[in-house]
Amino acid sequence: MFYRHTKEIFSRRAAKDLIDYYGGNGGHNLNTSRGELGYALFHYAMISNIRPERVLCVGSMKGFIPAICAMACKDAGSGNVDFVDAGYDEANANNWGGIGYWKSVDPDKHFSYAGLSAWVTTHVMTTEQFANTTRQRWQYIYIDGDHSYLGVKKDYQLFWPRLDKGCFMSFHDVLLRRHTDVRYRGFGVWKFWNEIPEKGKITIPFTYSKTLPSGLGILQKA
Numbered sequence: 001m002f003y004r005h006t007k008e009i010f011s012r013r014a015a016k017d018l019i020d021y022y023g024g025n026g027g028h029n030l031n032t033s034r035g036e037l038g039y040a041l042f043h044y045a046m047i048s049n050i051r052p053e054r055v056l057c058v059g060s061m062k063g064f065i066p067a068i069c070a071m072a073c074k075d076a077g078s079g080n081v082d083f084v085d086a087g088y089d090e091a092n093a094n095n096w097g098g099i100g101y102w103k104s105v106d107p108d109k110h111f112s113y114a115g116l117s118a119w120v121t122t123h124v125m126t127t128e129q130f131a132n133t134t135r136q137r138w139q140y141i142y143i144d145g146d147h148s149y150l151g152v153k154k155d156y157q158l159f160w161p162r163l164d165k166g167c168f169m170s171f172h173d174v175l176l177r178r179h180t181d182v183r184y185r186g187f188g189v190w191k192f193w194n195e196i197p198e199k200g201k202i203t204i205p206f207t208y209s210k211t212l213p214s215g216l217g218i219l220q221k222a
């Protein structure tokens, strides 16, 4: 059972429910038993303050960050989230933790939990395919898809030109150099992040997990 008023995101019980249902995990610096949303609150705060028309979220196992972004739009009374995920599963080298979820569910039905379907448009395709289908611009962008150096760089190159001036693009896993799971040893977001000049760049290094120090990177467009 979820709460009728989504601003109860700030209640421990509602946060726990959201984390459980949408598959939030320690990589987002959250703590399920304490109902702490970790990095998700940065996304919520950004959107609450920007009040964007459109938000872009790339990559999610079960929709945790897209759901938080949708909730921020809903609570702010404006904006809509484009969520893009190719729906890769473990058989694909680019899954980075993907479980083929988006090819097996009805996304609208999935995001009906906490009443978020009207605030999310799901695109089950690669980021390159998606970029070719739209001329959309965004005011907040979150990148958590292909975690290889070339993959994250490509997503940056595809979407940075479509971000409005003064607005923000954020990246998950900017600090994680060596994943404990051997399947994900190709993480290269940290390398991409090191190449970004310091001006307009913020690195959030805090993380509960000592073994998976993920990091959140935020970049403002001048």
Ligand SMILES: C[S@@+](CC[C@H](N)C(=O)[O-])C[C@H]1O[C@@H](n2cnc3c(N)ncnc32)[C@H](O)[C@@H]1O
Pocket (backbone or CB within 6 Å): 023, 024, 025, 027, 058, 059, 060, 061, 062, 063, 064, 084, 085, 086, 087, 088, 089, 094, 095, 096, 097, 098, 099, 125, 126, 127, 128, 144, 145, 146, 147, 172
């Ligand atoms: C599972 S997320 C990483 C985990 C995420 N931090 C979370 O908490 O859910 C990575 C996702 O990116 C997607 N993905 C990988 N490469 C992609 C691409 N080129 N275009 C779209 N989605 C992609 C995969 O399908 C996968 O679901």
